[in-house]
Amino acid sequence: MKTRNLLLLIILGLGTGKGVYAQTFLISGLVKDSLTFQNLTNVSVYNISLKSGSKTDAVGGFRVMVGAGNNVLKITHVGCDTKYLNVFVNHSFDTIIYLAHHQHELEDIMVVGEKNKLVHLDKDRLNQQEIIISGTKPIASLLDKLPGVSSLKTGYSISKPMIQGMYGSRVIVLNNGIKQEGQQWGQEHGLEIDPYNTSRITLVKGAEALRYTGDAIGGTLLVEPTPIEDNDSLNASITLAGIDNGRQGNGSGSVSKRHMTRALGEIGFRIQGTLKKAGDLKSPLYYLKNTGFEEQNASIAVHLFKTKSQSIELFSSIFNSKIAILSTSHIGNLTDLQKIINSEIVMDKGEFSYKINRPNQHIHHWLNTLKWNKHFSPSLHFELIYGYQLNKRKEYDNHNYFNKTEPSLNFNLNTHQIDLVFHKTFKKGWFLKTGINGSIQTNTYKGRYFIPNYKKAEGYQFSILRYRKNRHELEFGYRAGIVNLDAYKWESNAIEHYGLNYNGVSFQAGWLYKLSADWQIALQAGKMWRNPNISELFSNGLHHGSAAIEYGNIHLKPEEALSGTLVAKYRHNNTRVEFEMYGKQIRNYSYLKPKFPPELTIRGAFPAFNYVQTNAFFGGIDFLLEHFFHPRFSFIEKAGMLNAYTHPSSPFINGIPPYRFDHSINYNPKGSKHWQNLNFKVSVLQVLTQNRYTEGTDYAPPPPGYVLWNVSAYGHIKRYKHLLCFVSAENILNNTYRDYLNRFRYYADENGRMVVAGINIKF
C-alpha cells in the first residue's frame, strides 16, 4: 500500500478553461481548513516544476500555473509542515484544497477533482460546520441560508424546502444518492432527514440535475451524509446543543473507523445517532401551546470494500419523530378561522410543557442504500445505486370519539429505486454520463380518506454530454421517462381502479465562458416536464390542518416548464460576487383555485379548492456578495427576489416568498491566548411584505415584513484543539412577527428570541 500524505484533500473540482498556451493550464480555487472549513489566507501554493506560484488572498483564493502532465506543488503555511503534492494535469480546473491546518499528525494527499457540473456556485452550498451549528433546526430550515431558497413551514418543527418559489413535487431531494420519498404532497409534511448526519447540502441545476431527476422544475438538492473519516484511527464526534426557547436539548454522536486490508482494500464503518427533545415554544407574548417535538435518529454506513477498481458501500438510516401541532391550528370551520384571524380569540399566556398532545404526527422514515462503483479503465466507470425506503406517517386529529387509539390518518409508503450510471471520459475534452433509473412505489392508507392506495412505476433514461475547450464549456442533457400510476379508490362501497400513464422528455443545455481569470458567465436553457402528483389527481376531502376542502382533478396534464438562467461569477482579491437571474414559463401549472361559494358541511362552511391548471411565469434574481474591507472583516450580502404570476386570469400566485435580504458582517479575530479560529457574525435578516397578492384570494392578507437581528460566535479552544464551541441568538430583539411562508401565520406569532449554545468534540 502506498503511503499517502493526507495534508491535502482536493474535492469538488470544476473544469474551467484558461489554456493560454497549449501546454499550460491553470489551477485556481480556494484553500480551506479541513476541520473548520474557514478560508485560509497567506498559504503559499508554489509549482516547483514551473517555478511559479502565489499566496492565497484575503478570501483564501489562489491561482497557479501548471504544465501538462506531472507537476509538483509545494504548499506552505505557517504552523504546518511543508508538503508536496503530485498532480497530473490535462486540463485547467477550479478546486477547493482542504488543508489539515490542525492535524499535523496526518500525512496524506488525496486528489478527487471530479468535474461535476457546469456552474458551481458557493451560494448553492452548505458545509458541515454551518450544519453542525444549526443542527438544532429541521434540515429544511437550514436552507434559508442559501439565497433563493426558503423553507415552507408548519410551525417551527415541520419544514420543507422551497426553491425559487417552488416546493413539493417540484423540488427533489436526493439523500445519499436516492430520491427522498416522503409524502411530498402536503405542506405539513416535512423533510425527514437528520441534519447531524449531513456533511454537505448542494443545490444542483442545469444538465447535471437530469442525472437525478427530470421533474424538479424548482431544483434538486443533494444531501450527503457524513463520510467515514479518511484516516486509520478510530474517530468519534459528539455534538451537544441546547436552546432556551422550547428548552430544547440535542445530542448527536458518531464513531467511525477505516481499515486497510490486503484482500478487500479499504473497509470501514460509521455509526451515528441523534436525540432531540423540545417542549412548547414561546412567542414574545405567549407560549405556543403544543409545539414540542422529539426525534430519534440513527444511521450506519459500511464500506464492504474499496479497491482501485471497485467499491461497495451500504448505508441505512432511521428517522423517527413525534411532532406536536399547535392546538389552535386545528380549528373548526371558516367562521372559527375568521375569528382567529380577526384576533377575536385571545391567546392566553399559557405555560411551558414538554407534553406532546393532540393534534400531532408520528413519522418514521427508513432509508437503505447500496452503492457499487466499478472502474473498467481510468476513463470508464459505472455506479449502481439501489435504494429501499419505507415512510410511515400517522396523523392524530385534535380528538376523536370512542377513545380510539388509532391515528385519524395513516400512510405507509414503500419505494424501491435503482440507478445505473456510466461515466466515460473521451479524448479532446469530451465527457459522457449516461444511465437508467427506475422506481416502484406503493402507498396504502388507513383511516380518513385523503389520498388513495396506489402503485407507481417509473422508468427513465438520461444522458449528459460535456465538452471543454480553452475558455469554453458546453453541456447538453436529456432525460426521457414514463410513469405508470394505478390508483385504487373506494367509491360507493366498491373499489374503483384508475390507470394513468404519462411520458415526456426533459432537456437542458448550457454554455460556460471564462471571460478572464476573475469573471465567468454561464447560460442555461431547458425544458422540464412533471407528471401530476397523486394529491393533485386524487385528493378529496377536508384538510384538517388548513381547514379547507380540496378536490383533485384526474384530468390534469403534465406540467411543462421552459427555463432560462444567466449566471455570473466574479472573484478578485477581496471580493466575490455570484449572481443568478432566472425565468421559468410553465404551461399547465397546477394549483389550488378557490371554489365559490364555500362548501356547506355538518361542521359549517368550509372554503373549498379545486386543482386547476394555468400558465404561470416565475422570474427572479439570487445574489451573493462577499467583500473583505479589512483582512479580518467581511461584509456579506445575500438576496433572493422572485416575482410570479399566472396569466391570463389572476395576476399573482399565492405563497410566493417575499423579497429577502441578509446583510451580515463577519469578523475573524486573531487567535487569543486560549482561542483560535474565532468567528463573530452579526446579521440582519430583512424580509419584505409580499405585496404581490390579490385581495380576497387568501383567508388573510400576507403579514407585514420584518427585520430580525441575529448574532453568532464560534471558536476552537486552544488547549483542546478539537473542541468547537458555538453560541448564537436569533431574533435577539425578541420581535413579534409572522412569516408569510409559515402556515401558522393565521393562528399565532412566530417564536421569539432563541439562544442556542453547543459544543462539538472530535476525538
Added chain:
Amino acid sequence: MKKKHLVTNVLIGLILGFSTQGCKETENPPPPTNEEELITTLKVELKDTLTGEQYSFYFRDSDGEGGNPPEQWDTIKLRSNSFYQCSIKFLNESNKNAIVNITDEIEKEKKDHVICLIPSVVNIQINRTDSDGTFPVGLSSTWKTGAPGEGHVTITLKHQEGIKNGTCDLGETDVEVKFAAKIK
C-alpha cells in the same frame, strides 16, 4: 475472479430480495376502512308536550365533508305558542348497515362538550335542561314557541377539552348546522 463472483452474487441476491418483498406489497391494496368517528347526521327530535306528537328534523351528509352535497337538510316546522321537549342526536351513517350513535359518547364526555342552540329572528325560547355538574350540555332542552314567523336555529357542537366555560366561543367545532325554522 472468485472475489468478483462473490460480489456479483451478493448484489443480485440483495436486489432480488428487496424487489420480491416490494412486489408482494404492490399486489393488492387493502380496501380502505370506514371512519367510525365521523359525524354525518344531526337529528333534532321534538315532542309537543301537550299533544305528545313527535317530530324529527335532519341534516344528513353521509359521505362526510366534501364529496357529495348534503342529501337532507330539513326546515324545522313548529306550531305557535307551544311547548316542546327537544333531544339532539349525532349519528354516523356513512355505513348504512352499521349506523353508529355518537350521542352516547358525547354524553360520556359531557365535561368536554357543549351544544349551543341559538334561534335568530324566529320566536323560540330555548333552555338547555341537562348539565355536566357545572355547565349545561345541551343534548336535552325545552323549546317554547311564540307568534308565527320565519327564521333560523343554529345548532353547534363544540369540543372543549379542559377549557369548557359555558360559552360556545372556545374549542373545536365538530358540528355547526343552521336550520331554517318556521312557526305557523
